[in-house]
Structure formats: structure tokens, C-alpha cells
Amino acid sequence: xxxxxxxxxxxxxxxxxxxxxxxxxxxxxxxxxxxxxxxxxxxxxxxxxxxxxxxxxxxxxxxxxxxxxxxxxxxxxxxxxxxxxxxxxxxxxxxxxxxxxxxxxxxxxxxxxxxxxxxxxxxxxxxxxxxxxx
Amino acid sequence: xxxxxxxxxxxxxxxxxxxxxxxxxxxxxxxxxxxxxxxxxxxxxxxxxxxxxxxxxxxxxxxxxxxxxxxxxxxxxxxxxxxxxxxxxxxxxxxxxxxxxxxxxxxxxxxxxxxxxxxxxxxxxxxxxxxxxxxxxxxxxxxxxxxxxxxxxxxxxxxxxxxxxxxxxxxxxxxxxxxx
Numbered sequence: 539x540x541x542x543x544x545x546x547x548x549x550x551x552x553x554x555x556x557x558x559x560x561x562x563x564x565x566x567x568x569x570x571x572x573x574x575x576x577x578x579x580x581x582x583x584x585x586x587x588x589x590x591x592x593x594x595x596x597x598x599x600x601x602x603x604x605x606x607x608x609x610x611x612x613x614x615x616x617x618x619x620x621x622x623x624x625x626x627x628x629x630x631x632x633x634x635x636x637x638x639x640x641x642x643x644x645x646x647x648x649x650x651x652x653x654x655x656x657x658x659x660x661x662x663x664x665x666x667x668x669x670x671x672x
Numbered sequence: 673x674x675x676x677x678x679x680x681x682x683x684x685x686x687x688x689x690x691x692x693x694x695x696x697x698x699x700x701x702x703x704x705x706x707x708x709x710x711x712x713x714x715x716x717x718x719x720x721x722x723x724x725x726x727x728x729x730x731x732x733x734x735x736x737x738x739x740x741x742x743x744x745x746x747x748x749x750x751x752x753x754x755x756x757x758x759x760x761x762x763x764x765x766x767x768x769x770x771x772x773x774x775x776x777x778x779x780x781x782x783x784x785x786x787x788x789x790x791x792x793x794x795x796x797x798x799x800x801x802x803x804x805x806x807x808x809x810x811x812x813x814x815x816x817x818x819x820x821x822x823x824x825x826x827x828x829x830x831x832x833x834x835x836x837x838x839x840x841x842x843x844x845x846x847x848x849x850x851x852x
Binding site: 610633634637638639641642644645647648651652653654655656657658 | 702705708711747749750753754757758759763766767768769770772773801802
């Protein structure tokens with residue numbers, strides 16, 4: 539996963555900086571505390587979006603799987619809100635961490651099953667499904 | 673056992689389903705998965721007896737009575753997480769998957785002329801468990817209920833269908849076939 543940050547929220551041609559997932563929390567922390575401002579000093583509300591651009595696929599992954607399960611997203615902070623692309627930033631109490639992990643663990647087999655079974659051109663093997671459920 | 677070889681030569685999931693042992697395994701994994709989803713939506717450490725034959729119960733019990741087997745106090749936090757992380761959408765897509773694969777032949781129809789009538793019996797019974805899972809994600813949670821009502825199901829990548837359709841309409845369409 540990588541993140542692109544629009545450094546100048548008022549510029550038409552925004553300069554993007556790509557950072558690693560490990561820097562995401564730092565980026566958010568930085569933006570949160572610096573209160574990003576426009577050139578005239580006014581504040582902007584920014585949104586974390588999915589740009590639908592994907593990073594190059596890992597060469598060791600089969601093509602079919604890469605099409606079914608998104609392995610990475612390119613994220614962008616933008617001043618323009620796009621409802622269908624927006625990501626929510628959720629503060630997570632410790633008690634909910636386990637819930638997140640449990641739900642995430644179920645997502646992969648759910649997506650795999652839904653995509654493979656619905657598509658007549660594909661086959662879902664028991665091995666794939668069993669592996670995904672584990 | 674290398675099932676991939678066999679299945680790849682079947683070319684269609686119906687190829688698996690006519691072989692009872694594969695059906696049983698496939699349904700076993702599917703049911704185990706859905707029980708995990710349901711358990712996640714309930715407070716407390718829920719465990720159901722391992723000897724329960726869920727497929728038999730789903731096949732023979734009316735939907736409401738079947739759903740009562742999974743009554744419990746909803747966990748609003750995990751319902752929200754399931755909604756926000758799109759597990760609800762994924763489970764809904766799962767519930768439609770088998771139907772979409774066989775849509776032209778109305779696979780849930782009880783009509784004796786339906787070629788999938790017996791082959792898809794396990795998958796048809798699993799629909800009740802899918803619906804229980806979706807119910808439990810929405811039980812006593814208006815936000816999740818509203819979210820589900822607003823959602824459209826997207827056509828799959830590469831699908832011949834080009835338009836989104838309401839999830840509620842998709843369910844209605846499938847139920848009409850289910851009860852025909």
C-alpha cells in the first residue's frame with residue numbers, strides 16, 4: 539500500500555509524495571496536527587480517497603487471484619470529496635482490534651468465493667476455499 | 673487429493689456438485705465460514721454443538737424458525753466493523769454468487785424440469801444461512817439496516833451486466849424464484 543499526499547491543496551497540478559504504509563500513521567498525525575492551510579491562510583477539510591490505481595502486482599501471484607483480491611491501493615488526500623472513493627479513518631479502541639482482525643480474516647474467503655463462484659469462466663477449488671478460511 | 677485437476681476439467685461448478693463427497697466438503701467449508709460470520713455478530717462466546725447437521729436443518733426448517741437458532745445479543749461494535757470493512761457487502765455477494773452462476777436456469781426453482789434442482793440442493797439450503805448472517809449484521813442496528821437498504825450490488829469485473837442493481841431488488845428477485 540502506498541499513500542499520495544497532495545502537498546498544496548489549492549494547486550491545480552498537485553505534487554504527490556509517495557510514502558509507505560508504515561508512514562501512513564505519521565502522515566495522518568502530521569496533517570491532523572498541522573491543520574493544513576491554503577495559501578490565503580484559510581483551512582481546508584481533506585478526505586482520504588482510493589484512487590483505484592493499483593501498484594504493480596507481485597510476480598509470484600497468479601493473474602486470476604490478482605484480479606479478484608486487491609492487494610494494494612493508492613490512496614490520496616484530497617480536498618474534493620468523492621463519496622464512492624472515500625476511506626474512513628476510524629479510531630480503534632483496543633477492545634475493537636480483535637474485531638477488526640476477525641472481520642479482515644473473513645473478507646478474503648468471502649471475496650474469493652463471491653468472485654469465483656459467480657463467474658462461469660472460473661472455478662473455485664476446495665483447496666483454495668479451505669486455505670482462505672483458515 | 674488434487675481437486676484442482678478434476679475441477680479444472682469439469683469447467684463448471686456443477687461438475688463438483690454432482691460428486692457427493694465434494695459437495696459435502698464444499699458445503700462443510702461454506703457453512704463453517706458462515707457460522708464464523710454469525711458468531712462474530714453476537715456478544716459472548718457462542719458455540720453451537722458440533723454434531724448439528726446445518727444443511728439438514730436449513731433444508732427442513734422454515735426460515736424464521738431456522739433463524740431463531742442463532743438468536744443472541746447483537747454486538748453493535750462488530751456489526752459496525754462488518755459494515756465499514758464491507759464484510760456485509762462481501763457476504764451479500766457470496767449469497768448471490770451461486771444464483772448468478774446459474775441464473776439462466778432459475779436454479780432455486782422447485783420445478784421438476786429444473787436441471788439444477790438436485791445438484792444445487794446444498795447451495796440452496798445454504799441461502800438460509802447466508803440470510804441469517806445478513807440479518808445478524810443488521811439486527812437492532814439501524815445504521816446497518818439503512819446501509820443495506822441503500823446499497824447496490826456491483827457487477828463483477830468482466831461481467832456482461834453493466835448496471836448496478838439494488839441489493840433489496842436482487843434479494844426479491846431471488847426469493848421469487850426460490851418460492852416459485
